[in-house]
Amino acid sequence: MVKAFKPPSLELATVLKNHRHHLFSLTSNTWQARTLFALSRCRTKEMGGHIDKCSDTACSSLHISYNSCRNRHCPKCQGHLKEKWVCDREKELLNTAYFHVVFTIPHELNTMVLHDPKVVYRVLFKSAWQILVGFGNNPKLLGAQVGMIALLHTWGQNLSLHPHLHCIVPAGGLTKGGKWVQSKSKGKFLFPVKKMSNVFRAKFVENLRKETGGINNALSDVLFAKKWVIYTKKPFFGAKQVIEYLGRYSHKIAISNHRIKGIEGHHAVTFEAKNYKKGGKKELLSLSQAEFIRRFSLHILPKGFTKIRHYGILSSSSKKKVKGIIDQQLGKVIIVHSEEKKPLHRVCPTCGKGHLVTLTTFEQRGPPMNWKALFS
Numbered sequence: 001m002v003k004a005f006k007p008p009s010l011e012l013a014t015v016l017k018n019h020r021h022h023l024f025s026l027t028s029n030t031w032q033a034r035t036l037f038a039l040s041r042c043r044t045k046e047m048g049g050h051i052d053k054c055s056d057t058a059c060s061s062l063h064i065s066y067n068s069c070r071n072r073h074c075p076k077c078q079g080h081l082k083e084k085w086v087c088d089r090e091k092e093l094l095n096t097a098y099f100h101v102v103f104t105i106p107h108e109l110n111t112m113v114l115h116d117p118k119v120v121y122r123v124l125f126k127s128a129w130q131i132l133v134g135f136g137n138n139p140k141l142l143g144a145q146v147g148m149i150a151l152l153h154t155w156g157q158n159l160s161l162h163p164h165l166h167c168i169v170p171a172g173g174l175t176k177g178g179k180w181v182q183s184k185s186k187g188k189f190l191f192p193v194k195k196m197s198n199v200f201r202a203k204f205v206e207n208l209r210k211e212t213g214g215i216n217n218a219l220s221d222v223l224f225a226k227k228w229v230i231y232t233k234k235p236f237f238g239a240k241q242v243i244e245y246l247g248r249y250s251h252k253i254a255i256s257n258h259r260i261k262g263i264e265g266h267h268a269v270t271f272e273a274k275n276y277k278k279g280g281k282k283e284l285l286s287l288s289q290a291e292f293i294r295r296f297s298l299h300i301l302p303k304g305f306t307k308i309r310h311y312g313i314l315s316s317s318s319k320k321k322v323k324g325i326i327d328q329q330l331g332k333v334i335i336v337h338s339e340e341k342k343p344l345h346r347v348c349p350t351c352g353k354g355h356l357v358t359l360t361t362f363e364q365r366g367p368p369m370n371w372k373a374l375f376s
Helices: 012-018 020-026 030-041 079-090 107-115 117-137 193-212 217-225 239-249 289-297 319-330 371-375
Strands: 049-054 062-066 098-104 147-155 161-170 172-174 180-182 231-236 260-264 268-275 281-288 308-312 356-362
Touching (some): 012 260, 020 030, 049 371, 079 239, 098 117, 107 161, 117 161, 117 193, 161 239, 268 289, 281 289
Antiparallel strands (some): 049 356, 098 231, 147 308
């Protein structure tokens, strides 16, 4: 029996509904307000829905399911999207180790992020990739073209603004002659991290100047006075580790419903957050609902902005051709699943065995009055 998906009892949508008529005053722009409004309606009768029946003949129970908003910021809509995305990435894995690296910009840039997030985030992606390309092309370090999958996250555990890129990078690269070159590094990353950090700072400021037409000297001095740190983790040594990482980070949003532990009427929200100053200890944090909404809205990405990007030998224009060449040299990755994956949101909540089959759909006014009699 597959355990059916059980939605959490406390939801972000509840807080948004409490303040639905004030969303425009709690956000910075209409796009943020419209996004929050969509999240508040997700899987409610306002979205319309469908009548489902369990495929197991021993059960055959009927269920009402409301449509989802399909917004990438919605905590209810990421599960099946993540599964599909991860499945596609499984097919593209190379038979080598992968490194995990995080590029973070200092909080002194937060004001600029609030003013023009699209520019700052674009510069972050561009600068991180330029660093890897520059170090990768250095024959003393690798002398080959590298690849990168970069995922933008903008939040800290307390929902503060904390833009950073989570990246996975194959432990090697492809020469112009089509030969795979394995990493020469015995450390935590392909290249010397301290040197990368200094170059990343200079490259980011340079790109930011070009994108914005210049930044004031005071901000420039502050940015260069700070120590920028590129964080690296131990490399992944197997396909399973890479897939687990991608699944954990790819469609993550600022806060999941499971982290919300209390909603007090229209007043306060209590949620769980890790305190990294105390070694990642989980603590409860309470905010007014207005402040909670304001902080969450900081992490609504600009319209059309791509938060997951592929570069180099992992880019969409190269990966199919490149993978064939690399597989001939390294061998193919074989992933064995212990059992067939089933989307939990389509498992019958009554018996946990059958899956839900849609019988009919309905609009905002709801299902027919006698829908149970009609489909029993």
